[in-house]
Amino acid sequence: MAKPILAANWKNYPNSLSEAQKLLKDLSKKRALFKKTSLFIIPPYPYLESAALRIKGFGALGIQDLSLEEGTHTGEVTPQIVKSFGAKLAIVGHSERRAMGESVELIARKIKLALHSGLSPLICIGEKERDHDGVHFEKMREELKKLLSGLDKNEAGKIAVAYEPIWAIGRSASEAIEPADLSQTAIFIKKVLNDLFGEAVAKKIPILYGGSVEPANAEALMKSGVRGFLVGHASLNAKSFEEIARSITK
Ligand code: PGA
Numbered sequence: 001m002a003k004p005i006l007a008a009n010w011k012n013y014p015n016s017l018s019e020a021q022k023l024l025k026d027l028s029k030k031r032a033l034f035k036k037t038s039l040f041i042i043p044p045y046p047y048l049e050s051a052a053l054r055i056k057g058f059g060a061l062g063i064q065d066l067s068l069e070e071g072t073h074t075g076e077v078t079p080q081i082v083k084s085f086g087a088k089l090a091i092v093g094h095s096e097r098r099a100m101g102e103s104v105e106l107i108a109r110k111i112k113l114a115l116h117s118g119l120s121p122l123i124c125i126g127e128k129e130r131d132h133d134g135v136h137f138e139k140m141r142e143e144l145k146k147l148l149s150g151l152d153k154n155e156a157g158k159i160a161v162a163y164e165p166i167w168a169i170g171r172s173a174s175e176a177i178e179p180a181d182l183s184q185t186a187i188f189i190k191k192v193l194n195d196l197f198g199e200a201v202a203k204k205i206p207i208l209y210g211g212s213v214e215p216a217n218a219e220a221l222m223k224s225g226v227r228g229f230l231v232g233h234a235s236l237n238a239k240s241f242e243e244i245a246r247s248i249t250k
Contacts, residue, residue, distance in 0.1 A: 002038075002206075002227065003036060003037050003038045003249075004036075004037050004038070004222065004227060004228040004248045004249060005037065005038045005040070005160070005206055005208055005227050005228030005229070006034070006037040006038070006039050006040070006228055006229060006231065006241075006244065006245055006248070007039075007040040007042060007062060007089070007091075007122065007162075007208065007228070007229065007230045007231065008039075008040065008041050008042055008231055008235030008241065009042050009064065009091065009094075009210070009230055009231065009232050009235065010041070010042060010043045010044060010047075010064075010235060010236060011044075011064070011096070011232060012044055013044075013236050014236060017046070017047065017050065020043065020047040020050060020051070021050055021054075023236065023238055024041075024050060024051055024054035024055065025054065026238035027041075027054070027055070027059075027238055027241065027242075028054050028055070028058070030238075030242050030245070031057065031058040033242060033245050033246060033249070034058045034059060034245055035058045036245070036249040037228070037245055037248070037249060038060075038228070039055070039058060039059035039060065039245075040059065040060050040061070040062040040088070040089050041055050041059050041060075041061060041062070042061070042062035042063065042064055042089070042091060043061075044064070045063070045077055045082075048061060048063075048082065048085040048087070049085060052085050052086050060086070060087075060088045060089065061082075061085060061086050061087045061088060061089075062087060062088065062089035062090060062091065062122070063082045063087050063089075063090050063091070063119075064090075064091050064094065065090070065091065065092070065094070065097055065110075066079060066090045066092060066110045066113055066114055066117075066119070066121075067079070068106070068109055068110060068113060079113065079114070079117035079118075079119060080117070082119075083117065083118060083119065087119060088119065088120060089119060089120045089121075089122055089160075090110075090114045090119040090120070090121055090122065091122050091124060091162075091230075092107055092110040092111055092114060092121045092122065092123055092124070093107035093110070093111075093123055093124045093125065093147070094124045094164070095124060095126060095164060095166045095169065096169075104143055104146050104147060105146075107123070107147060108146060108147050108148075108150060111123060111147060111148070111150075111151070111159065112150060112151075112155075115151070115155050115158060115159075120158050120159065120160060121158075121159050121160070122159075122160045122161075122162050122208070122230065123147060123148075123159060123160070123161050123162065124162045124164050124210070124230070125140060125143060125144065125147075125161065125162070125163060125164070126140075126163055126164040126165040126166055126168075126211070127139065127140065127165055127166065127167075128166045128167065129166075129167055130165070130167070130181075137185075137188055140188070140189070140192070141188075141192050144161075144189070144192050144193075144196070145192075145196065148193075148196055148197075149196065151197075153197055153198070153201045156193075156196070156197045156201050156204075156205065157201050157204045157205070159205055160205060160206045160207075160208060160227075161189060161193070161205060161206070161207050161208070162207075162208040162209070162210050162230045163182075163185055163186070163189060163207060163208070163209050163210070163226075164209070164210040164211050164230065165177060165211050166211075167211075168211030168212050169210070169211045169212065169232065170212070170232060170233060171211075171212045172212055172214065173212055173213075173214040173215075173216035173217040174216075175212060176211055176212035176213065176214075176217055176221070177209070177211060177221070179220045179221055179223060179224045180224075182209055182221055182224040182225075182226065183224040183225050186207050186209075186224060186225040186226050187225065189207050190202060190207065190225075193205050206227035206228065207225075207226050207227060208226055208227060208228050208229055208230050209221055209224070209226045209228075209229055209230070210229060210230030210231065210232065212232075212233075213229045213230075213231045213234060213244060214234045214240060214244070215234070215240055215243035215244055215247065218243075218244040218247045218248055219247040219248065219250070222247070222248045228248065229244065229248070231244060
């Protein structure tokens with residue numbers, strides 16, 4: 001069976017290089033544990049080199065966004081640069097970037113660029129709020145169609161989807177999604193992927209969950225039909241992150 005995927009979205013933390021190095025050092029002490037997962041460390045750009053050196057042999061690097069700019073652009077970082085550090089994956093469409101104005105059309109272009117650049121896009125989707133009539137499911141279907149309909153089957157086989165309900169991000173385990181609701185949503189996303197690309201391709205697309213994954217809820221959520229997690233705040237604490245890894249590799 002494929003290993004569970006554990007992706008650490010450090011966002012704009014920790015606040016200093018020395019703290020980042022300490023965190024990486026602590027994680028590397030548990031390399032045997034993390035080897036049981038497909039581990040991705042997704043740090044702020046300035047920490048890429050330290051992370052690349054420290055996670056060699058037990059993890060891979062990811063980036064938190066992708067620059068669409070070509071040519072000369074002050075302040076931008078190209079896919080080529082991050083690839084030269086060994087990055088394998090790119091988060092696209094995170095809700096915190098959408099809140100800064102990213103449209104679905106722009107995210108669809110980023111998905112294409114990631115694939116074109118040899119980075120696997122980890123595509124974030126998720127509703128602002130759940131409604132009992134299931135309207136958010138329909139919105140999700142429409143959005144997935146818009147994001148993915150430009151992909152051929154070969155490209156589709158290289159993506160991953162992170163279901164991250166916005167209302168559950170940056171809270172605590174007790175406020176995260178319930179396993180039964182996650183299970184229902186994972187089935188729904190799989191169905192949409194099946195309809196878009198057929199069963200053989202849809203099977204290859206891992207579905208992750210993100211939004212207040214902590215040691216307290218990781219094990220139960222893992223049983224909800226997802227392949228792993230995109231972890232924010234709990235990935236900044238070596239102990240919590242290890243506990244999450246332990247509970248999903250039992
Ligand atoms: P969180 O963040 O684990 O802190 O909720 C997840 C994310 O935003 O990717």
